[in-house]
Structures are given as structure tokens and as C-alpha cells.
Amino acid sequence: MxxxxxxxxxxxxxxxxxxxxxxxxxxxxxxxxxxxxxxxxxxxxxxxxxxxxxxxxxxxxxxxxxxxxxxxxxxxxxxMKEGSQKTLGTLVIGTVKGDLHDIGKNLVASMLEGCGFKVINLGVDVSGEQFVNAVKENNAQIVCLSALLTTTMNYMEEVIKTIEKEGLRDKVKIMIGGAPVNQEFADKIGVDGYSSNANEAVILAKKVLNIC
Amino acid sequence: MLIEHSIKIKELNLSKKDIYISMGYRNDTPDKETIKLIDSTLKEISEITIVRYMYFISEVQILSETDIKIGENIFSLGRKIGPYLGGIQKACLYVSTAGKEFDEYLGNLKKSGDIMKEFIADSIGTVLAELSSSLIANELEKSYNMKVSSPYSPGYCGWDIKEQKKFFSLFPDKPCGITLSDSFLMFPIKSVSGFIGLGNDSFKRPKHCDLCNNLLCFKRRATN
Missing domain, CATH: 1.10.1240.10 (Methionine synthase domain)
Structure with missing residues (x-):
């Protein structure tokens, strides 16, 4: 046995x-x-x-x-039968427009997937519209935004505005990560959470969905 | 005078410890299986990658606490870097890259979905791109009877990345094959740009990571 x-x-x-x-x-x-x-x-x-x-x-x-x-x-x-697999939730992840760095974001995506989330990885240089479309298409509950540069992190606010404009803000939780961002920035732009590493991102994703 | 070098990885004194640190191991050593994977990835990269770097020396004039004039261009370096440039007489401006072959290799790993190997290759690429600043500093110390400063790069330590455009205007078109995106990022992705100051007296050097706000950087974690 x-x-x-x-x-x-x-x-x-x-x-x-x-x-x-x-x-x-x-x-x-x-x-x-x-x-x-x-x-x-x-x-x-x-x-x-x-x-x-x-x-x-x-x-x-x-x-x-x-x-x-x-x-x-x-x-x-x-x-497994199609659609029978349980997931903790569906999330959309991407590096925001203007930024081409993705290794950290891919680590986070990989960990989230490994821990039971369905992950839609949009890649790099992702616009607000692309995030919105992916949320709609996949009925996602979380949007994860990544940036490595102080110049591109400000685009996160644009993504949030686009999500709000589309009437989706109450339907999705937004998490951010990346070298230049921190909890202070997360509070300033009004997102639901910030994580400094891939493992924290998993804990945070569960927390914002009230899984644990 | 513009100086350009192309170096095969085998000719570089690439430190395994630097790769481990770049991967987040701080002062620890990876397990045997990971070391095996690092070695095989490095071997593959060595077969395709040539590190290229280009530099020239220019006269420098300090205009204020934040601004310096290199050639005919004024660069605003910000308040963090300025204090470390006292005594600067010349500047060595450089660009360096692990090259498009490396980018293609990394792109293929991404497509394959092998995140572990992608992470190792990315870490090796970071070490390769950054190695150039120490190679150039060594060359400068040998060729000129002057002291060298720490390297400083647009986009870091308060120096606005938008100044990349001005910085690149001082080089020939696409130096070492490097181009800039609309957001001033370099292609190939594992490229660096910056300058090293030259002067008669030793430069004040920032202690570890005092100039940088990135609290999560692997280098900061390795030294704390």
C-alpha cells in the first residue's frame, strides 16, 4: 500500500x-x-x-x-471531468503597461496556481482594458498587478480607474506587488492588499476571498 | 574614444556565489539538485551568450548638488547620488548587455512553462549584465591612474529613468544592439546602462544599499 x-x-x-x-x-x-x-x-x-x-x-x-x-x-x-476541479478562486495577473519585467510576477502566478487558484496570466505591458476584459471573460474574483519600476507603478492607478469605470470594482479584489510598491502605496491607491513575495501573495489571496 | 568588447562567458570569471545570491540564497548554498540545474542552465547559456559592453570617457562638470554636465548634456541625478560625486573629474559612460540570444533563450524557457529554469536563467542574466560594471571599473583602474566611484544608473537611486533617452543619445545608435522602449526600458531585457566617476582622490562610497529604496532587493537581503 x-x-x-x-x-x-x-x-x-x-x-x-x-x-x-x-x-x-x-x-x-x-x-x-x-x-x-x-x-x-x-x-x-x-x-x-x-x-x-x-x-x-x-x-x-x-x-x-x-x-x-x-x-x-x-x-x-x-x-477529472471538465469543470469538476475545485479551485480556490480565479485570478487575473499581469505586469502593468510600460513595464516588461515578469519573473517575479511569474513566480507569484506559479505559487498561486500550485496552491489551488485558477490563474490567468496576461504577461507584461498589460493595459487597463486588457485587465478588464480578462476579468469579464473569466469571471475573475481577484486582479493582481505587478510593476518593477517607480515610473510604471503609477499605471496601477489607471488600471483601478478603468476597473471602476467598468463597474467591476465591487466585484473584484485587487492585489499589488513588485519592488517599488509597498503597503503605503497600496493604501494610497486604494487596493485590497499588497504582498512582498510569492508566498505572502497566496496568503493574501486567500485572505481577501475569506478562505482562511 | 569609444571602446567596445565582446566576451564569451567562459572567459568571464563568473562567480557561482553571485548567482546564488541573485537567486535569493543570501549566504546559503542551494541543495545538490538545484546546483545541478544551475550548472546545466549555465552551460546552455554559455554556449549561446556573448556579453557585450561599450564605454567612453567624458569630461564632467558638477553644476549643483543634483546636476552634472557630461559633454554638452546636463543630467539631473537627484539628491541621493550627488553627495557621492565630490571630486569627480571625468565620467566613464557605459552600456552592457547579455544580448538578444540570451533574451531568446529566456523567452523559450517562458514558453516551456519551466518556471524553475526560467528563474535560474533570469538570475544568471542579471549577474551577467551587472558584471560589466566591475569589468569596466577594473579596466579603468588599470588604464588610468585615477580612482573610480561606484556605478550609477538611470532609473536607480533617485535618478529618473526618463534620462535614459539623453544618456543613450551620447552613444551610437543601438549600442551593443540595445534599444529603448517608450517607457525607457532596455532591450535586450538583461542590459545595464550607467556611469562610473573618475577622480584623483578616493570617492565617498554609499554603504551597502543606503541610496536605494528597494527594501526587497536580493542584494540588500544578502548584505543584511
């Missing part, structure tokens, strides 16, 4: 091949894909997130875990 609890640690430590093997054994024993996600995979991501918060893990450890999680999800998704 497979010791499925080990899957939590394989995910947390990013042991991709071990995770895939144990996942297949667990599936063969009749455990449902959704149970595997809820009981082991997400817990593995939460474990590495906790270690990161405690300074016992680094950004690459988060990524290794997210990579193992993604590989497991690639196995599980075809086994």
Missing part, C-alpha cells in the same frame, strides 16, 4: 519524479484526483510556504515545489 502522506513531503521538497511515481501508485489504489489534490498536493505547497515564512526555504524551493505540483496536476487533470 502506498504511503500517500509522503506525497506532501515530495511536493514540499520539489521531488518531481518521486511525487509522480507516488501519485500514480495512489491513483492505482482508487484515491480520487480531487482527494489527492486536497489531502496531499495543496498541503505540500502549504508546507513549503510555511518553511519559506520561517526562513527555512528560499524562492527556488517554492519553485521546485510548484514545478512538482504542476507535473502532478498534468497527470490528474485529464482524469
Amino acid at each position: 502506498a504511503d500517500s502522506n509522503k506525497l506532501i513531503e515530495f511536493i514540499a521538497t520539489g521531488k518531481l519524479e518521486d511525487a509522480k511515481n507516488l501519485l500514480n501508485e495512489t491513483l492505482a489504489e482508487g484515491v480520487s484526483p480531487q482527494e489527492i489534490i486536497d489531502l496531499y498536493l495543496i498541503k505540500g505547497m502549504e508546507t513549503v510556504g510555511q518553511r519559506f515564512e520561517e526562513g527555512k526555504a528560499f524562492v527556488p524551493n517554492l519553485l521546485m515545489a510548484a514545478r512538482a505540483m504542476k507535473a502532478c496536476m498534468d497527470i490528474l487533470k485529464p482524469l
Whole structure:
């Protein structure tokens, strides 16, 4: 009998091949894909997130875990009925117009996806209209804005204005992140939250949706 | 006189520790599996990437606490950088890039969805682009009998990024293949621009990250 609890640690430590093997054994024993996600995979991501918060893990450890999680999800998704997969929520993420930096934003997207959110990654140089369209098309509950420059962070306000103009402000929570922004800036422009790293972003996303 | 160099990564004294710091490891060392991945990524990058940099020396005039004149152009560096330029006589203006080949490599990694490898490659690219300022500083110290300042770049430490346009106007068109976007960002993405001051006496140097507001920067975290 497979010791499925080990899957939590394989995910947390990013042991991709071990995770895939144990996942297949667990599936063969009749455990449902959704149970595997809820009981082991997400817990593995939460474990590495906790270690990161405690300074016992680094950004690459988060990524290794997210990579193992993604590989497991690639196995599980075809086994699940379309639309049956539970998600914590849908969010749209992008680097705002004028800014081309995306590695930090991609880390956040990867962690959010690994922790159970459906993530629509719009890439870089994203306009307010593109954010609005993506929110409408995907019925998103959160918009995540990223910027790396002091010159481009001000465009975040433009995005918020566009969201307000479209009557969506009460329907979506807005989170921001990136090197030049901070809680003070977040308060100033009236968003729902600011996070300084990928793990904090996951905690914040759950908080703004009242998941925990 | 414009000086231009192209260097293969194998010829560079690339520090693994710098890569680890760039990845956020501070003073720790990655685990074996991650080191293996870093090594294989670096090998792939080494096969395709050539670091290019270009610089020239110009006379400098200090106009005020915030402004300096380089050639015929006045640059407003802001109040943070100004105090560290006392005694400056000349400036070495430079641009450097890890090149479009590196950008293409990074773009392909993004498409593949391998976020870990993308992160490693991005970190290596940052180290490569920034290495040029130390290479140039070393060349300056050897070639001129003068002291060098810390490097300063448009967009950092209070120097408005909009001054990139003026800065680039002092170079030939597309120096080292670098172009500017409408928001004054450089393409290829792993490129740097800036200047190093030259003077007869040692320059006052900012302590660690005193000039920068980025509290989350990997360099600040590595030194604290």
C-alpha cells in the first residue's frame, strides 16, 4: 500500500519524479484526483510556504515545489471531468503597461496556481482594458498587478480607474506587488492588499476571498 | 574614444556565489539538485551568450548638488547620488548587455512553462549584465591612474529613468544592439546602462544599499 502522506513531503521538497511515481501508485489504489489534490498536493505547497515564512526555504524551493505540483496536476487533470476541479478562486495577473519585467510576477502566478487558484496570466505591458476584459471573460474574483519600476507603478492607478469605470470594482479584489510598491502605496491607491513575495501573495489571496 | 568588447562567458570569471545570491540564497548554498540545474542552465547559456559592453570617457562638470554636465548634456541625478560625486573629474559612460540570444533563450524557457529554469536563467542574466560594471571599473583602474566611484544608473537611486533617452543619445545608435522602449526600458531585457566617476582622490562610497529604496532587493537581503 502506498504511503500517500509522503506525497506532501515530495511536493514540499520539489521531488518531481518521486511525487509522480507516488501519485500514480495512489491513483492505482482508487484515491480520487480531487482527494489527492486536497489531502496531499495543496498541503505540500502549504508546507513549503510555511518553511519559506520561517526562513527555512528560499524562492527556488517554492519553485521546485510548484514545478512538482504542476507535473502532478498534468497527470490528474485529464482524469477529472471538465469543470469538476475545485479551485480556490480565479485570478487575473499581469505586469502593468510600460513595464516588461515578469519573473517575479511569474513566480507569484506559479505559487498561486500550485496552491489551488485558477490563474490567468496576461504577461507584461498589460493595459487597463486588457485587465478588464480578462476579468469579464473569466469571471475573475481577484486582479493582481505587478510593476518593477517607480515610473510604471503609477499605471496601477489607471488600471483601478478603468476597473471602476467598468463597474467591476465591487466585484473584484485587487492585489499589488513588485519592488517599488509597498503597503503605503497600496493604501494610497486604494487596493485590497499588497504582498512582498510569492508566498505572502497566496496568503493574501486567500485572505481577501475569506478562505482562511 | 569609444571602446567596445565582446566576451564569451567562459572567459568571464563568473562567480557561482553571485548567482546564488541573485537567486535569493543570501549566504546559503542551494541543495545538490538545484546546483545541478544551475550548472546545466549555465552551460546552455554559455554556449549561446556573448556579453557585450561599450564605454567612453567624458569630461564632467558638477553644476549643483543634483546636476552634472557630461559633454554638452546636463543630467539631473537627484539628491541621493550627488553627495557621492565630490571630486569627480571625468565620467566613464557605459552600456552592457547579455544580448538578444540570451533574451531568446529566456523567452523559450517562458514558453516551456519551466518556471524553475526560467528563474535560474533570469538570475544568471542579471549577474551577467551587472558584471560589466566591475569589468569596466577594473579596466579603468588599470588604464588610468585615477580612482573610480561606484556605478550609477538611470532609473536607480533617485535618478529618473526618463534620462535614459539623453544618456543613450551620447552613444551610437543601438549600442551593443540595445534599444529603448517608450517607457525607457532596455532591450535586450538583461542590459545595464550607467556611469562610473573618475577622480584623483578616493570617492565617498554609499554603504551597502543606503541610496536605494528597494527594501526587497536580493542584494540588500544578502548584505543584511
